[in-house]
Amino acid sequence: QVQLVESGGGLVQAGGSLRLSCTASGRTFSTYAMAWFRQAPGKEREFVAAINWSGGSTYYADSVKGRFTISRDNANNTVYLLMNSLKPEDTAVYYCAAKPGVGVRGPYDYWGQGTQVTVSS
Numbered sequence: 001q002v003q004l005v006e007s008g009g010g011l012v013q014a015g016g017s018l019r020l021s022c023t024a025s026g027r028t029f030s031t032y033a034m035a036w037f038r039q040a041p042g043k044e045r046e047f048v049a050a051i052n053w054s055g056g057s058t059y060y061a062d063s064v065k066g067r068f069t070i071s072r073d074n075a076n077n078t079v080y081l082l083m084n085s086l087k088p089e090d091t092a093v094y095y096c097a098a099k100p101g102v103g104v105r106g107p108y109d110y111w112g113q114g115t116q117v118t119v120s121s
Contacts, residue, residue, distance in 0.1 A: 001027045002110045005095050009115030016119075017084045020082040022096030022112055031103045034072060036077040038092035038117075048094070050079060050104040059104060064090075086119045093117075 022034070035050035049070040050059045050121040058070050069082040081095060094115050097108035 002029070002032075002098060004107055004110055004112035005094050006094065006112045006115040009094060009117045011118045011120065012086055014086060014088055014121050015118055016086050017082070018086065018117060020081040020083065020094055020096075020115060020117070022079045022081075024098060024110075028077055029098075029100045031102050032098045032100055033102065034070075034102065035071060035092045035097045036079075036081045036094060037097060038090075038094045039114075040089075040092040043092075045068060045095070051079065053102040057104070069098075083117070086117075088119045088121060091117060091119050 003026045004022055004024055006022045012018050031053040033052050036048040037045050038048050039045040044101050045105045047061050050066055051070045051072055067085045072079045091113055094117050096112045099108045
């Protein structure tokens with residue numbers, strides 16, 4: 001129904017910044033919430049950030065609050081994750097996810113393929 005494609009990952013030094021993008025295509029919903037998750041090697045997938053349909057409500061994991069910013073451009077069906085002050089512990093595969101409706105509560109039905117973020121010390 002909906003396809004999500006992430007981009008913008010790469011290798012960056014600690015303290016640097018990256019901006020991830022996720023674009024939805026296919027049969028998109030009238031309204032949908034978006035979120036970012038990440039999975040580090042040997043660890044389970046964890047929540048990073050979420051944003052509701054209007055963009056007026058955002059939510060962050062404590063580990064990234066104050067450093068990461070989630071935003072969206074509904075006209076282009078794109079959600080962004082601006083990551084500042086990156087730390088080696090931010091190294092992970094980052095996934096975007098989407099769900100119908102305006103609220104952020106799961107389950108998230110649609111997932112991207114992931115993009116690798118590697119932060120060197």
